[in-house]
Amino acid sequence: MKDPLLPQGVEIQSWQQESELVFTFQVEPPEGYGTFRAGQFNMLYLPGIGESAISISGDPADRNHLTHTVRAVGTVTRALRGLRPPARIGLRGPFGRGWPLAAAEGRELLLMAGGIGLAPLRPVLFQALAAPERYRRVTLLLGARSPEELLYAEQLLRWKSDAGLQLLATVDAASAEWRGDVGVITDLVQRAGINPQQTVAMVCGPEIMLRFSARRLRELGVASDAIHVSLERHMQCATGFCGHCQLGPYFLCKDGPVFAYPDVEHYLMTQEF
Amino acid sequence: MRTVGDELRAHPFFTGLSEDCMQLIAGCGEHVVFRSGATIATEGSAANEFYVIERGRVALRLHTSAAGAILIQTLDAGDILGWSWLFPPFRWSIEAIAMQDVHAIRLDGKCLRHKCDTDPVMGYALMQRFSYIMSQRVEATRLQVLDLYGSANGP
Numbered sequence: 001m002k003d004p005l006l007p008q009g010v011e012i013q014s015w016q017q018e019s020e021l022v023f024t025f026q027v028e029p030p031e032g033y034g035t036f037r038a039g040q041f042n043m044l045y046l047p048g049i050g051e052s053a054i055s056i057s058g059d060p061a062d063r064n065h066l067t068h069t070v071r072a073v074g075t076v077t078r079a080l081r082g083l084r085p086p087a088r089i090g091l092r093g094p095f096g097r098g099w100p101l102a103a104a105e106g107r108e109l110l111l112m113a114g115g116i117g118l119a120p121l122r123p124v125l126f127q128a129l130a131a132p133e134r135y136r137r138v139t140l141l142l143g144a145r146s147p148e149e150l151l152y153a154e155q156l157l158r159w160k161s162d163a164g165l166q167l168l169a170t171v172d173a174a175s176a177e178w179r180g181d182v183g184v185i186t187d188l189v190q191r192a193g194i195n196p197q198q199t200v201a202m203v204c205g206p207e208i209m210l211r212f213s214a215r216r217l218r219e220l221g222v223a224s225d226a227i228h229v230s231l232e233r234h235m236q237c238a239t240g241f242c243g244h245c246q247l248g249p250y251f252l253c254k255d256g257p258v259f260a261y262p263d264v265e266h267y268l269m270t271q272e273f
Numbered sequence: 274m275r276t277v278g279d280e281l282r283a284h285p286f287f288t289g290l291s292e293d294c295m296q297l298i299a300g301c302g303e304h305v306v307f308r309s310g311a312t313i314a315t316e317g318s319a320a321n322e323f324y325v326i327e328r329g330r331v332a333l334r335l336h337t338s339a340a341g342a343i344l345i346q347t348l349d350a351g352d353i354l355g356w357s358w359l360f361p362p363f364r365w366s367i368e369a370i371a372m373q374d375v376h377a378i379r380l381d382g383k384c385l386r387h388k389c390d391t392d393p394v395m396g397y398a399l400m401q402r403f404s405y406i407m408s409q410r411v412e413a414t415r416l417q418v419l420d421l422y423g424s425a426n427g428p
Contacts, residue, residue, distance in 0.1 A: 115422030
C-alpha cells in the first residue's frame with residue numbers, strides 16, 4: 001500500500017446484480033496493492049460523495065481483481081450501485097485484521113453468515129475449499145431474509161456438489177413454493193452435526209445474530225475462544241487515528257474487524273457501545 | 274425392528290425421563306407416514322396429537338388474505354411438531370404440510386393428557402420439555418420479526 005490515507009484511482013471491470021439491493025463489482029487492484037487477507041476491507045471513495053469501508057468478497061489468490069459485494073443502503077453505496085464499467089473510483093487498502101484461518105487447520109471450520117455478512121466470509125471459502133485437506137470439514141450456515149436474497153447461490157451450490165462444502169441455508173420467510181428451510185440461522189447449528197470440541201467458528205452478520213449465534217455455539221460446547229466474529233462500525237480513516245470506529249479499547253479498523261468473541265462480548269452486551 | 278419406545282428413548286427430547294414415564298409415553302405412540310404434500314394439521318382443527326419427526330421436512334404455514342399461504346418455519350428430522358394438544362382449547366394454531374415424505378411418531382395427546390393429569394411428575398417433565406421448545410421458538414420468532422437482514426441503514 002502506498003500512502004494509506006490517499007485513495008488511488010481504479011477502474012470498475014465488471015458489475016453484477018445479486019439481489020434487489022445487493023451487487024458485486026470488480027476493480028483492478030491499484031499499483032502496489034499486494035495481497036489481502038480474508039476478512040479485510042478496502043475504503044472505496046467517490047469524489048464529492050464520500051468514502052465507505054467495504055469488505056473484500058473475492059478470492060485472495062486472484063491478483064488481477066478486487067471484488068466487493070455491496071448493499072445499497074447509504075449515500076456512498078447507493079451511488080456505487082449506479083456505476084458501471086469502466087467508471088473509476090478511489091480505493092485504499094487493504095485494512096484490518098482478517099479471519100484466523102490458520103487456527104482452523106486440522107479442525108472443523110464452521111462459517112455462519114447472515115445476509116450481506118456472507119461477503120467477508122466468501123474469501124475464507126475460496127481459501128479453505130482450495131485446500132480442503134487442511135480442514136476436517138468446511139460447513140457454511142447461511143441465513144437470509146428471503147430465498148431471493150441468498151447471495152452467490154449458484155457458486156455455493158457448485159461448491160457443495162464439487163468441493164465438499166456442507167451447506168445449510170435458511171430464510172426468515174418464504175412463499176409456499178419454497179422447498180428449503182425456513183427459520184433462523186441459530187437453528188441450523190444443531191443440524192450441522194458439528195463436533196464442538198473440534199470446531200472453529202467464524203460468524204458474520206448483524207450484531208444480534210452474532211450474539212445469539214455465539215450463545216448457541218457455546219451451548220453446544222464450542223469453546224468461546226474458538227468463536228470469531230466480524231464487527232461493523234462507521235469507519236473513517238481506517239488507520240486507527242480518528243476514533244470513529246472505537247469499541248471500548250479497540251479501533252475496529254485496525255484491531256478488527258475480526259475479533260475473538262470473548263474479546264468483544266462485553267461490549268456487544270453493553271448498551272450505547 | 275426398532276419399536277416406538279426404542280425410537281423415543283433415543284431422542285434427546287425424552288432424555289432424562291424415567292423408564293416408567295417412557296413406557297407410558299411409548300404406549301401412546303405409533304409410527305405414521307405422510308406422503309409429500311399431505312396435510313398433517315390444519316389451523317383451527319382439533320389438536321389431539323404431536324409428532325416426533327424421524328425423516329422428511331414439514332412446512333408450518335399461515336394463510337393470509339393478501340399473500341396466501343406464508344411459509345413461516347420448516348421442521349426436519351429430530352424436531353417436535355405440535356404443542357397445542359397441551360393447552361385448551363386444544364386446537365392447532367398453524368397448518369402443517371409434508372414437504373417431502375415424512376416419517377414420524379404420532380403421540381396421542383388425549384392419552385398423554387390423561388396420564389399427565391394422573392402422574393404430575395411426568396406431566397411436569399413433559400411440560401418442561403415443551404416449554405423449552407416454545408422458548409426456542411419465541412427466540413427464533415423475535416429474530417425473524419426483527420428483520421435482521423433487512424436494515425435500511427448503512428454507509
